[in-house]
Amino acid sequence: AKLRVGLLFGGRSGEHEVSIKSARAIQGALSADENASKYDVLPFYIQKDGLWQAPATAQQVLDSGKALQNLAPSPNLWQFPAEANQVDVWFPILHGPNGEDGTIQGLLTLMQVPYVGSGVLGSAAGMDKIAMKDVFAQAGLAQVKYVVVTRAQVYSNPCVFPKLCDDIEANLGYPCFVKPANLGSSVGIAKVRNRTELEAALDNAASYDRRIIVEQGVIAREVECAVLGNDNPKASVLGEITFSSDFYDYETKYTEGLAELLIPAPLPSSVVSQIQEMAIQAFAAVDAAGLSRVDFFYVESTGEILINEINTLPGFTATSMYPQMWAHTGVPFTNLVDQLIQFALERHSSTK
Ligand code: ADP
Ligand code: MG
Numbered sequence: 001a002k003l004r005v006g007l008l009f010g011g012r013s014g015e016h017e018v019s020i021k022s023a024r025a026i027q028g029a030l031s032a033d034e035n036a037s038k039y040d041v042l043p044f045y046i047q048k049d050g051l052w053q054a055p056a057t058a059q060q061v062l063d064s065g066k067a068l069q070n071l072a073p074s075p076n077l078w079q080f081p082a083e084a085n086q087v088d089v090w091f092p093i094l095h096g097p098n099g100e101d102g103t104i105q106g107l108l109t110l111m112q113v114p115y116v117g118s119g120v121l122g123s124a125a126g127m128d129k130i131a132m133k134d135v136f137a138q139a140g141l142a143q144v145k146y147v148v149v150t151r152a153q154v155y156s157n158p159c160v161f162p163k164l165c166d167d168i169e170a171n172l173g174y175p176c177f178v179k180p181a182n183l184g185s186s187v188g189i190a191k192v193r194n195r196t197e198l199e200a201a202l203d204n205a206a207s208y209d210r211r212i213i214v215e216q217g218v219i220a221r222e223v224e225c226a227v228l229g230n231d232n233p234k235a236s237v238l239g240e241i242t243f244s245s246d247f248y249d250y251e252t253k254y255t256e257g258l259a260e261l262l263i264p265a266p267l268p269s270s271v272v273s274q275i276q277e278m279a280i281q282a283f284a285a286v287d288a289a290g291l292s293r294v295d296f297f298y299v300e301s302t303g304e305i306l307i308n309e310i311n312t313l314p315g316f317t318a319t320s321m322y323p324q325m326w327a328h329t330g331v332p333f334t335n336l337v338d339q340l341i342q343f344a345l346e347r348h349s350s351t352k
């Protein structure tokens with residue numbers, strides 16, 4: 001019999017629209033000739049307010065490519081559509097908080113049904129930039145210097161703010177990057193060049209998250225590596241992102257034509273193999289599973305390779321880096337999606 005794949009998309013995060021695009025691409029791949037005899041797709045849509053929609057409505061969202069708007073607040077956020085009981089394997093393709101951070105993964109674990117991607121620990125450790133960097137440091141992976149700040153410190157009374165800013169200036173200098181710990185797509189991130197900008201950026205980041213990270217700014221090329229597998233993960237060829245904006249901010253990421261993707265990245269083979277090795281180490285260090293995109297800074301002037309972050313549910317549209325890097329490595333989109341489901345089944349049977 002065919003496996004029923006619960007394609008779970010949308011979600012309560014700023015990356016809701018990207019998730020719809022990713023889910024469309026994955027449904028297309030599961031319905032393609034290579035996969036159609038193995039899988040049936042049951043889509044489930046999580047609205048921006050958190051309500052789950054059954055396959056009939058979810059399919060309309062996939063077909064239109066548009067989020068449901070003007071939602072009435074629902075009293076039944078935790079009522080799952082009855083069709084959820086028919087799912088043999090879940091494919092969550094939710095980006096950011098409430099989807100990529102271990103929350104959904106905990107729910108699916110409790111359901112005792114296999115699911116694509118990392119479990120609770122890998123998802124949570126990969127999402128929180130402070131936890132992630134602490135894990136990377138422990139694994140001996142080189143990265144930029146960083147300082148941890150809490151919302152409580154930013155809003156403290158008596159005010160510790162001036163001392164906090166003094167410490168950041170002394171430890172990191174300018175420019176530095178201020179980031180809410182638990183977001184993605186560059187939301188809430190600021191590059192700051194002086195005290196006034198630093199204070200404003202900390203205040204802004206505190207409005208997004210209780211936890212904030214401030215990093216030393218580096219001048220570097222941005223290189224990414226796709227990882228696929230469970231206990232023996234493989235690394236793809238590398239991709240490089242180039243752009244003319246100040247940094248890879250939200251607008252540059254999502255406006256057609258502002259960023260260019262180069263695959264494979266034009267780098268010396270020794271740099272490529274070091275990055276691939278670091279990507280696999282990072283994947284293991286946070287206990288990721290199935291898939292991750294690991295992002296790096298390559299400081300060309302010194303040859304330094306610094307890990308920037310891991311994304312455990314990276315963008316998965318037809319033009320996204322993750323599937324494109326695999327396509328250039330010889331794994332076409334349809335096969336990639338098939339492999340991810342098989343890795344989900346393998347992981348489920350080995351962790352039971
Ligand atoms: P997100 O998870 O939202 O993608 P990142 O930490 O990857 O957040 O930061 C987004 C972008 O900001 C990076 O791709 C890069 O262009 C820029 N950036 C972030 N941190 C630094 C840094 N320490 N030095 C230089 N550029 C940075
Ligand atoms: Mg990220």
Ligand code: MG
Nearest residue numbers: 185186295309
């Ligand atoms: Mg990033």
